[in-house]
Amino acid sequence: MFPKIQFICTMCSFLLISNSVFSQNSSNATVDLLTTTGSDRKFSEGAVDSASLDLILKSGINAPSARNHQPWRFSVLKETQKTKKLISNIKKGNVVIIVSGTEDASKECSVDFDCALATENMFIAAKSLGLAARIYTGPIPKVKKDKDSYKVPDGYRPVAILRIGNSADDTDATTSASTKKSFSEIVN
Numbered sequence: 157m158f159p160k161i162q163f164i165c166t167m168c169s170f171l172l173i174s175n176s177v178f179s180q181n182s183s184n185a186t187v188d189l190l191t192t193t194g195s196d197r198k199f200s201e202g203a204v205d206s207a208s209l210d211l212i213l214k215s216g217i218n219a220p221s222a223r224n225h226q227p228w229r230f231s232v233l234k235e236t237q238k239t240k241k242l243i244s245n246i247k248k249g250n251v252v253i254i255v256s257g258t259e260d261a262s263k264e265c266s267v268d269f270d271c272a273l274a275t276e277n278m279f280i281a282a283k284s285l286g287l288a289a290r291i292y293t294g295p296i297p298k299v300k301k302d303k304d305s306y307k308v309p310d311g312y313r314p315v316a317i318l319r320i321g322n323s324a325d326d327t328d329a330t331t332s333a334s335t336k337k338s339f340s341e342i343v344n
């Protein structure tokens with residue numbers, strides 16, 4: 157009888173832990189942000205202050221990369237007319253950062269992976285600073301066709317786009333978050 161009860165208790169605890177993993181408060185601001193927040197859907201008008209933008213870019217520069225190649229370049233675009241061609245609902249004041257990777261990579265380089273890490277570092281920095289952020293790859297073909305006008309340097313190809321701005325979402329990050337697969341589906 158006892159082992160049966162113990163088994164049921166263990167299963168209940170597992171289910172409680174796995175179900176609450178996305179909502180528990182860890183008392184750690186970074187972990188709380190990572191386990192609750194998502195990509196913003198609605199942005200409002202309003203400038204991104206230059207001190208925040210500097211911190212976001214520094215967070216990207218500080219990202220890890222294979223063999224520390226740092227194979228990326230960041231193109232910062234603030235002009236709405238140009239960025240509207242990439243993201244139709246862009247708002248005045250939104251900043252678009254195009255992360256590009258070198259075309260001249262050695263075998264040990266993992267350019268796309270490194271660029272993704274830099275993009276994610278900047279995404280997390282922006283969210284931590286209370287800004288709205290979203291990553292895009294859909295508009296990359298448009299950037300490829302017009303690299304000069306999007307300030308992509310010669311010898312680089314665009315990999316990802318990070319949009320930063322102010323949030324217009326009246327719902328909080330937790331309730332508006334996209335649904336995620338459960339703990340047990342992902343973790344073996």
Ligand SMILES: Cc1cc2nc3c(=O)[nH]c(=O)nc-3n(C[C@H](O)[C@H](O)[C@H](O)COP(=O)(O)O)c2cc1C
Nearest residue numbers: 193194195196290291292293294295316332333334
């Ligand atoms: C590599 C990558 C490419 C993405 N491309 C687009 C895109 O082109 N357009 C878009 O609206 N969202 C894009 N997103 C945002 C995803 O749709 C979003 O992250 C996903 O639905 C999960 O939602 P969440 O970030 O709120 O958890 C992209 C995200 C990633 C990581």
